[in-house]
Amino acid sequence: MTPGELSEARRLDALHKLNLLDTPPSAAFDRITRMAASMFRLPIAAISLTDADRQWFKSRVGVEHDSIPRLRAPCGQVAESSTVLVIPDLLQDDYFRDSVLAASGIRYYAGAPLTTTDGHCLGAMCVLGTEPRDTTPEELTALCDLAGMVMAQIELQHALGRVDAVSGLPNRNQFIDDFHDLQRDAGEGEQRLAVLVNLATHNQLAHAARAMKSSYLDELVTEGARWLRAEIGSGPRIYHVATAQFMLLSPAGETLDSWLPRVERKMQAALAIARTRYVATPSAGVVPFDVGHDDSLAVLRKARSAAHDAIDLPTHVAVYSQDEDALYQRRFSLLGDFGAALEGAGQLRLVYQPRINVVSGACVGAEALLRWEHPTLGAVGPAEFIPLIERSGLAQATTAWVLDAALRQQCAWRRDGLALQVSVNVSAANLVEPAFAASVAACLERYDLPADCLELEITESAIMEQPVKAHATLAQIAALGVGLAIDDFGTGYSSLAYLQKMPADVVKIDQSFIRDLAGDPRQQALVTAMITLSQELGHRVVAEGVETAPVLDFLRRAGCDEVQGYLFARPLEAEAFAGYSCPISTSALRVPKLTAPPRTTAVLPE
Structure with a gap:
């Protein structure tokens, strides 16, 4: 639906809610039309309401019929523009000379909009004549005042009162x-x-x-x-x-x-x-x-x-605060634009960041990150748009888009000789979606991929929003043979009972625990405990946000299984990732060019 169509739909909804169309004559409205005809010294005046395909007259003077077609009716143009319209001579107007009014002998028209407090124009307070004439500014002011009187009467008669019934205060x-x-x-x-x-x-x-x-x-x-x-x-x-x-x-x-x-x-x-x-x-x-x-x-x-x-x-x-308000309006605008990005082409893409095995030094996978190139704003960072999406009704559709794009890319890599495992981050909305496991299975079938090539990443907080439904969904996914990973571990509940119940293969320690690890003994003790406990419960451990060699060396000594971060590579385009060669080479860890089949992790946030 275009913006114009949406505006018209809302206008018609406002009109129909007032229950004015096809109602009996009213003395209150008739007094206003008689006053209009008298003030302008014209034979015809009407309160005209613009329906989808007709102009219906709530009150009229000098008119036999109670409605005319909306096509080429001047009152319809008033309703569309919400502005005063004056036509000195219909026969001299290129658009209206072929209208029903002109054919019936009408030459002059003036109409003022009947506008609700919400800005919806219902129609027009209009006066008409059989001879061409000019209009003075004083007459236009009077016509607008009469339109205001009509709207006041509409509000009065249709329970749009001025005092709230509960508080007793003006509304x-x-x-x-x-x-x-x-x-x-x-x-x-x-x-x-x-x-x-x-x-x-x-x-x-x-x-x-x-x-x-x-x-x-x-x-x-x-x-x-x-x-x-x-x-x-x-x-x-x-x-x-x-x-x-x-x-x-x-x-x-x-x-x-x-x-x-x-x-x-x-x-x-x-x-x-x-x-x-x-x-x-x-x-x-x-x-x-x-x-x-x-x-x-x-x-x-x-x-x-x-x-x-x-x-x-x-x-x-x-x-x-104008700055805070502008930021909020930007967020609201981005959320509206993201729906179009999902439906269109060219705005969204996935980029890939390598994951490195700490022991062998091999590149064993990649985390795929969602990126958005807005048509007018340019690149919009995931830290800005992902939280908005996860709190909106677009979360499920976004996961579906990422899942499809990641598996489609996996097929392309497999044709080039790289058998890749894909992991997609899912939101809380996905975990309570009744048919989510079935949709995952359908996507795998669509690309003819085995279930064990896919891994889903779930945050602790997403599970705890509705734990009973979430665990039921995760059990269905695990039954398919799809792998599961706990993302951002340490930022949510992080209880041992939670780890024990979760059917996960991987625990990813959040980057907030990793980046300043080298110089903080207390942080080192905490991360060591996370790694040990997770592995003793049967999980592989991945550390996110590794940016320096000392941090990498500590994680190797602490027994961490895999690492990722800017120390190895920033997120790469799909084509660049296929030819990736890790730049890190130390006595403790030598990482060769990508030689083993990598595991790819596709997630929403960075």
């Missing part, structure tokens, strides 16, 4: 209207502050909805509103803008220096109440804005962003 719609009034009435260049108070985190609300009685959230909101009214007093107006979120605007003349300390004191009091009476963590986001320049919804979004940032701060209050 989001009222905040938007009051913000617009502030922009109109305030002085040029005036600055204000917006403060959003968030009563609880998203996870806390979700857990409460599952564990507590249905009235719990209502009680939290009612108590929060009561507390805010008591603390704020008769000063700024408080708005209930979302389920557990409240917004207020500072009076004129307040600054960050004067208001921020008060907000921080109030939040400390709110935290004390929440900790004793509710499972909730309040936070507040503060946004300075210029009256007349900043949009109400933009201020609301920025305040929510700041309130989210405040959760981890000692004061639980954060001032909006």
Whole structure:
């Protein structure tokens, strides 16, 4: 679906939710159309709603039929553009001279958009005449005012009220209207502050909805509103803008220096109440804005962003940061773009980093790493995009892409005489996927590869998210004959019971334990224990992040089975890896050119 199609679908959804189409006449709307015809001294006026294929008239003066086709209807263009449209003479307009209106004798048209607070244009408040005419600026202003009256009536009649039923406070719609009034009435260049108070985190609300009685959230909101009214007093107006979120605007003349300390004191009091009476963590986001320049919804979004940032701060209050906001928007944009990268071609690829056997010095495999070349941003590092993917609904599709690409590359290497084992890192989402083991078997069958050529890498934290389902999936995979490896060992739970239950062949010690190993006796003792315990439980041990010869020498003496890192090679393109020759040659370890069939490890993160 293109952006235009998506926008139109959302507009139609907003229109249909209001239940206005094909409803009986209403005196309230008829008064507005009569007023429009009278003010313009024209025979025809209508409140026109743009459906998928027709213009339907909620109210009309001087028109017999209640709808016309949308094709070449001026009101349809108003709905598409959300702007005022004036056609002095339809017969002189190249596009509209062949329209139904022109054929029926209409020569003049003027329409103002009927726009919801969410920015969806429902149709137009329009006036029409049988003779060409000009339009004055005063008439256009009046027509827009009439359109505003129509939208106010729509909101009133369709339960888009102004007061929240639970908190008793003005709601989001009222905040938007009051913000617009502030922009109109305030002085040029005036600055204000917006403060959003968030009563609880998203996870806390979700857990409460599952564990507590249905009235719990209502009680939290009612108590929060009561507390805010008591603390704020008769000063700024408080708005209930979302389920557990409240917004207020500072009076004129307040600054960050004067208001921020008060907000921080109030939040400390709110935290004390929440900790004793509710499972909730309040936070507040503060946004300075210029009256007349900043949009109400933009201020609301920025305040929510700041309130989210405040959760981890000692004061639980954060001032909006443009840099943090830009970073968050970049992440959100990257996540959206990654879906297209999975479906298209040329953006994603795998690169390979050699794995070295410590005893023989042979290159025995490679870790394949996912890389992304964004069409406009260029290379996006895995440390930036992989965590986003693993927390999103794209994790399963990404694993499928990497698995397919790694096995396809394995086939190519086998045709050149290299029989390679491939290991793909899987996420927590894969371990709870009902048909994951079956999809792995299908991929192996598609490329006519044996099960023992594949190894899957799993992090400890991924297993512990839902251990029962994860262990069931791992048992199914092991039954296929596919190898299993524990990735990033030492950064998660790392319990002996966990190691004992896990049907793994390999333990990979995380690079955070390896990089500064040479000069840290305590770290050396810890890594030695990891290696010994893992091997005694029947696992091979791989050390990641080896960058210096002293670290390599220590790992050899400690009995580590395999190593990898920049000491040997940075990640290589597939073609370069096939001809790789290890540059390290010492008295303790001599590594020849790739001679043995290597084992390739394909993983998502670096």
